[in-house]
Amino acid sequence: MNNQTQIVDALRKRGNKVTPQRLITIEVLLTMGQQHFSVEELFHGVKQRNPEVGMSTIYRTVQILEEMRLITKRNFDDGFARYELCEMDEKHWHHHLICLKCGRVIEMQDEYLEALEKEIEKKGFIIINHELKVYGYCSDCYANMEGEKFD
Incomplete structure (x- = not known):
């Protein structure tokens, strides 16, 4: 810390x-x-x-x-x-979910990518860091988008 x-x-x-x-x-x-x-x-x-x-x-x-x-x-x-x-x-940063409508950024920490890293390292590639940004709509914006066309 x-x-x-x-x-x-x-x-x-x-x-x-x-x-x-x-x-x-x-x-x-x-x-x-x-x-x-x-x-x-x-x-x-x-x-x-x-x-x-x-x-x-x-x-x-x-x-x-x-x-x-x-x-x-x-x-x-x-x-x-x-x-x-x-x-x-x-060792690694957390990841971010980014709402395309309001710009809200939600932090995500998950173990899924650690498993993927281990598989990659088994192939002889040493990972120093990674970053993941996922774009979509937060639940508030999605709830207010009824009838709107998505980007």
Whole structure:
């Protein structure tokens, strides 16, 4: 499980500075949990705690945390880059169900793909990671689509 101490230790071990601004950024990031956030949303949360923190500090911190695989960038085909916090000991990310009507993103964790991975690895291919996005309609949108033609 990620916590501030683990992230700070990892940053120091990598040789990165741990400034007060970076600490606030990490604190805000940790309060977001598994929420999919944009850099702008993270910036807004940090600005509420310290109005003097600049956007460039947030971008640099996000870039470093992404390089360290502590956060990962997600693209849900809505024109925005989003990020989410990764567990430090997590081998694979969870998967996403994306509603084509409202844009809602539902996280999915399932064991089906682990079985598929094992079969693939038996064939001599070493999997480092994978990502799965499933497009369709959430139950709310589907219920309200009576008579509509599907994309």
